[in-house]
Amino acid sequence: MNIYVCVKHVPDSAATITVEGKTGINEKITFLVNPYDEHALTEAGRIKRSMPDIEVIAVCLGKASAENTLRSAMAMGADRSILIETDRTLDSIFTARALAAAIRSDGQPWFIITGKESIDNEGMQTHFRLAQNLSLPVATNVVKVDVNGDSMTVECEREAGTIDIFRMAAPCVIGAGKGLNNPIYPTFPDIVKSRKKDIKKISLPELAIQTPAAGMVVEALTPAEEQRFRTALTGSAAEVAAQIVDILKNEAKVI
Amino acid sequence: MNPIGLLIEFKDGKVKNANFGMATAAKGPDQQLHALVVDASATEAKAAMEAFGVGHIVNISTGCSTWDPATQAAAVVAAMQQFEITSLIGLTSPASRELLPRIAALLDAPLIMDCIEIDLDGHRVKTSQYSGKTIATIALFGSHFIYGMRANVVDSLAEPVESEVVDFAFNMDPDTAYRVIGTRTDGSGGQYLAESDIIISGGRGLKNAENFKMLFNCAKHLDAAVGASRVAVDNGWVPYTMQVGQTGVKVNPKVYIAVGISGSVQHFAGMKTAKTIIAINTDANAAIMANCDYYAVGDLFDILPELEKALAAMKR
Numbered sequence: 001m002n003i004y005v006c007v008k009h010v011p012d013s014a015a016t017i018t019v020e021g022k023t024g025i026n027e028k029i030t031f032l033v034n035p036y037d038e039h040a041l042t043e044a045g046r047i048k049r050s051m052p053d054i055e056v057i058a059v060c061l062g063k064a065s066a067e068n069t070l071r072s073a074m075a076m077g078a079d080r081s082i083l084i085e086t087d088r089t090l091d092s093i094f095t096a097r098a099l100a101a102a103i104r105s106d107g108q109p110w111f112i113i114t115g116k117e118s119i120d121n122e123g124m125q126t127h128f129r130l131a132q133n134l135s136l137p138v139a140t141n142v143v144k145v146d147v148n149g150d151s152m153t154v155e156c157e158r159e160a161g162t163i164d165i166f167r168m169a170a171p172c173v174i175g176a177g178k179g180l181n182n183p184i185y186p187t188f189p190d191i192v193k194s195r196k197k198d199i200k201k202i203s204l205p206e207l208a209i210q211t212p213a214a215g216m217v218v219e220a221l222t223p224a225e226e227q228r229f230r231t232a233l234t235g236s237a238a239e240v241a242a243q244i245v246d247i248l249k250n251e252a253k254v255i
Numbered sequence: 256m257n258p259i260g261l262l263i264e265f266k267d268g269k270v271k272n273a274n275f276g277m278a279t280a281a282k283g284p285d286q287q288l289h290a291l292v293v294d295a296s297a298t299e300a301k302a303a304m305e306a307f308g309v310g311h312i313v314n315i316s317t318g319c320s321t322w323d324p325a326t327q328a329a330a331v332v333a334a335m336q337q338f339e340i341t342s343l344i345g346l347t348s349p350a351s352r353e354l355l356p357r358i359a360a361l362l363d364a365p366l367i368m369d370c371i372e373i374d375l376d377g378h379r380v381k382t383s384q385y386s387g388k389t390i391a392t393i394a395l396f397g398s399h400f401i402y403g404m405r406a407n408v409v410d411s412l413a414e415p416v417e418s419e420v421v422d423f424a425f426n427m428d429p430d431t432a433y434r435v436i437g438t439r440t441d442g443s444g445g446q447y448l449a450e451s452d453i454i455i456s457g458g459r460g461l462k463n464a465e466n467f468k469m470l471f472n473c474a475k476h477l478d479a480a481v482g483a484s485r486v487a488v489d490n491g492w493v494p495y496t497m498q499v500g501q502t503g504v505k506v507n508p509k510v511y512i513a514v515g516i517s518g519s520v521q522h523f524a525g526m527k528t529a530k531t532i533i534a535i536n537t538d539a540n541a542a543i544m545a546n547c548d549y550y551a552v553g554d555l556f557d558i559l560p561e562l563e564k565a566l567a568a569m570k571r
Contacts (some may be wrong), residue, residue, distance in 0.1 A: 214363055
């Protein structure tokens with residue numbers, strides 16, 4: 001049985017982002033597996049350990065350099081991977097079609113798991129679209145997965161203190177939330193082993209995806225302006241407190 | 256006239272305030288606003304939304320007795336088709352993070368979440384990308400357009416109208432592949448970080464779970480929400496749902512008070528759009544002190560009790 005884990009190659013959250021051209025960024029920075037996808041990989045690994053005959057396949061759409069992210073995914077437990085190679089910047093409508101096509105051409109999923117959002121574009125939607133393309137049920141911000149035969153019970157954190165419970169028939173799509181697990185990072189032997197694992201490379205045109213009639217195009221990217229007027233609040237603790245109250249009342253006008 | 260749908264949200268039986276700014280943002284000479292109310296009180300929605308220029312209330316009922324995002328999303332899509340609504344705006348709230356992407360997927364329509372600006376006529380939005388380090392202008396194309404708006408980006412403007420309520424009943428055959436088992440609440444809910452006007456957050460400087468009480472005590476007087484940095488969450492002092500930052504909640508309050516928080520890039524990713532940032536830290540060199548509107552170099556254990564006292568005194 002196959003578990004497909006969709007992963008994205010994203011800039012490190014601590015990296016300095018420099019806008020280049022109208023919509024690009026300088027890519028000479030550290031890229032890594034999207035953090036939410038690490039939870040997805042860890043969960044796939046956990047389920048694989050508890051059941052026989054499971055193959056975990058990482059799938060990524062990206063540039064040739066995304067191979068690094070697939071190596072990390074395989075070091076974190078994926079058995080092999082698929083890279084849909086493209087230099088194009090694609091929106092989630094197109095990406096979901098490409099992921100669905102690559103998975104369909106590779107095998108029959110038992111389930112598909114991915115992070116609930118990526119930290120670069122923060123679209124929060126690709127897993128829903130992937131599910132729609134494959135006519136599968138989907139759950140998001142999943143914090144617990146219980147496998148029972150060919151269905152799974154998932155717990156989803158809607159908001160503070162509110163957990164929704166759904167039962168989905170396999171195959172299904174799971175959007176991993178941060179509360180799902182603590183990612184298990186690879187050891188050196190895992191990394192060495194991952195170098196021998198297979199990456200199947202597919203060029204985007206091979207998937208013959210019809211251009212969707214709808215989409216989203218980034219027209220401009222600008223650095224976020226930050227200008228704050230660092231004013232010191234000084235004096236005793238009581239004086240500082242009084243100044244904060246004054247700001248809340250007279251400047252921010254929130255009380 | 257261009258019919259615009261507004262996906263209305265409730266909290267404790269009342270329409271959430273963030274919906275009002277959404278109505279104001281959507282208003283325009285050619286826009287006809289439809290408040291879409293799913294399995295909730297249309298009477299309540301009418302009373303609240305007609306004060307902000309919403310002339311039409313669509314009372315959608317699915318027959319679901321529980322939160323069922325798949326059915327409710329399908330119901331919204333059916334209502335949009337019935338009333339020829341091609342643009343839909345919702346909040347970027349926990350419920351809308353479930354509903355809007357499902358609606359967009361069903362319609363195969365573009366969706367941008369967390370918009371800070373929406374141009375409904377030009378189908379263009381602004382949103383932050385790369386952890387808030389950049390602002391992207393994005394054009395949407397297609398037959399339908401779905402927008403998730405960041406709370407508090409547009410101030411609401413009263414514009415009373417008389418609105419009419421239309422009922423819309425939706426029935427769907429139960430989906431055997433997707434069943435709602437139920438919802439469990441642990442009672443800790445009730446604060447909506449992303450929609451709060453005032454947030455007071457604690458970090459490493461708080462030292463333990465017990466000390467967070469000081470923040471809650473201040474928050475109580477301010478009707479504020481309490482947030483936390485990743486360190487406080489990872490140490491188990493507070494639940495993950497309180498985490499503000501890159502991998503936590505992204506907030507946009509009028510005032511953000513950071514107490515004992517150093518201000519990592521990842522924390523800023525979640526709160527940098529706050530209108531006013533006030534930092535309290537013993538370390539004058541902490542990153543947060545260099546990127547805020549007001550800072551106090553001092554011990555939070557001295558300042559917080561005084562702040563609570565001052566807030567309590569003000570209330571009396």
